[in-house]
Amino acid sequence: MSEFRASGTVTLLTDFGLEDPFVGIMKGVMLREHSALRFIDVSHAVPPQDIRLGDLWLAQSYRWFAPGCVHLCVVDPGVGSDRAALAVRAGGHHFVAPDNGVLSSVLRAEPHAEARRIEPERLGIAEISRTFQGRDVFAPIAARLASDKLSFEAIGPLWQPVLLPEQPPSQTDDELSGRVIAVDHFGNLITNLPGRWLSPAHTRVELAGRALRVVASYSEAELGECVGLLSSFETLEIAQRNGHAARALGLARDAQVRVVRAERSP
């Protein structure tokens, strides 16, 4: 079990968008718990109810923050049902989220993670809507954890969280096989193929009947060329230089990707 020293920082990751006042309202609720909190928005553009993408962005972002942060993640298609509300301590961080799998990758990455079911009534949280528990449950708990007003142990009983099924990539002597797990703002296709699997002999990416070169940086590609390279998440990425690879290739999330060795490797 890891230590936790609250840093006063709460990160937010939701599917709420930024048009409506929902995110601001959650911050208002948190400031009422503790007026000196610091908020960092990770993303509010997770597609509605897209637990898998919420899980990915959370797992990719939390490790860039110092331990002691609370990561509030509300992608919650089951709001108002009897799904549990969850707090997790892992790697020196706290996470607050609905129990629907959105913490799967964090839990798999942190073997000593500990999960507890939030019991709102025990914590004096009485008025809970059936439609906005980000405001009514998750925000106050996150704020109290982030300000050391609530100990993790006092949240509720230990709990076995829901996990999403794994869809791991695979490798053989001849090729690596994975899939696109996200398309970013630039149109780059982020795959789940670990960069550490790539060797200098892996010179070609194959996807949707096309073969692309593997290069070391965007600038090694010709203008308009689509290439494979190491993403900032240390997985294989497909990019078009100064262009939008997803549109250029007509591909989206879950597309299959293979990386093959050069016929005559050195």
Add this chain to the structure above:
Amino acid sequence: MSEFRASGTVTLLTDFGLEDPFVGIMKGVMLREHSALRFIDVSHAVPPQDIRLGDLWLAQSYRWFAPGCVHLCVVDPGVGSDRAALAVRAGGHHFVAPDNGVLSSVLRAEPHAEARRIEPERLGIAEISRTFQGRDVFAPIAARLASDKLSFEAIGPLWQPVLLPEQPPSQTDDELSGRVIAVDHFGNLITNLPGRWLSPAHTRVELAGRALRVVASYSEAELGECVGLLSSFETLEIAQRNGHAARALGLARDAQVRVVRAERSP
């Protein structure tokens, strides 16, 4: 008249969007007045010049913040004309906005509200553009109020603010009648029918020739079903489970909504 103790927090609600540097510039101007302010963005996606939606989001959001906040609201189609600039003290909060009706719901909700006309020249604000008074007038006044550098009384003379016409819902023994006042990021239709009017006998929503069930939470609906339920603003909301009700129903703001009693209520 309510007390006000500045908390150092300024919320922002505008129709400026987030593409251009306008919101950042307002924050820069406020930090020049007082470098320790805290900013919470409520929304910058109010449709251009949409005073009614700005009024709604402001009224729905401010009450989730602790008293002592300053709420800066710039939806300002009359910028550069002779419309007044306004500061309002209400419910322990301060509001700074153009005098165009955008504070109507706040003023109606807070019977002891007090409004003053901002007199910029009296406050040493000399260079005022005709196109961006959010930067030149509203931001500096908000910053000074939020940092207790300016007393409310010193802002200018008492003033009678512009109010938008009311469009209240109505009820009879047989039915409730209201309209859609907003469509949120998820496509949910938020109505102006108060949740406290709803009884267990109100089992059916009628709109655009359709009849929908009233349920208690999204998860009680079938996948793809459109239903009525209590929104997080405590009004009736029309939602499609894991879908976009506005698109599914082909409806937008101002659509008429009725709620009727079951033919044989218990």
Add this chain to the structure above:
Amino acid sequence: MSEFRASGTVTLLTDFGLEDPFVGIMKGVMLREHSALRFIDVSHAVPPQDIRLGDLWLAQSYRWFAPGCVHLCVVDPGVGSDRAALAVRAGGHHFVAPDNGVLSSVLRAEPHAEARRIEPERLGIAEISRTFQGRDVFAPIAARLASDKLSFEAIGPLWQPVLLPEQPPSQTDDELSGRVIAVDHFGNLITNLPGRWLSPAHTRVELAGRALRVVASYSEAELGECVGLLSSFETLEIAQRNGHAARALGLARDAQVRVVRAERSP
């Protein structure tokens, strides 16, 4: 050479968008350097790789902030190539950006600006991806400058930055000639014609075969009328009252604009 006293504020201007966790990750990295930093988002909606618009928004925004800020600007089509990473001290501010011209207007506006090439390895920055140097290089340097943990002189050697070609407006006795340099959220066309060139005799804007009136504020235009007026950046702007001038006129960035004198000026 200008003084610099760190205020603890970092502004951010990128082409990263807000959908992905990239901006949040940069803030996490900066908070690890110094937990008390304050972040102000200027824009993350610069179109991908659009150095010219990044240059414009940066030059228009930084001067509204108090001296002592660090302005982090990452529009970086050359990431992973051998383009330099740059820190600039100018007008009491610091700027951190790739050396690709995005600081051109700041450098031209501040004659005593001083530029240094960032030498990451000398500063103990070892792990640098080829795809996200906003996170790996620019964010940590910005954070250290903003918290006074790194002196400007220690960053690296003096450097001659890349400058974008100038496209200045021109004036004759008869007319002013310039172009549209940005279209804002409201559809207003911002031009590069300086407001100080406009005299009361300049009564007509000509563009795309149309002639528009010059007025003093939006409210002087008829509803739906397109007019010229002084923008908040003190240049000529083309706007449609309560409308979207770019759509109404079918015009975009780089459109040519002329302002002519009235036939019978006083």
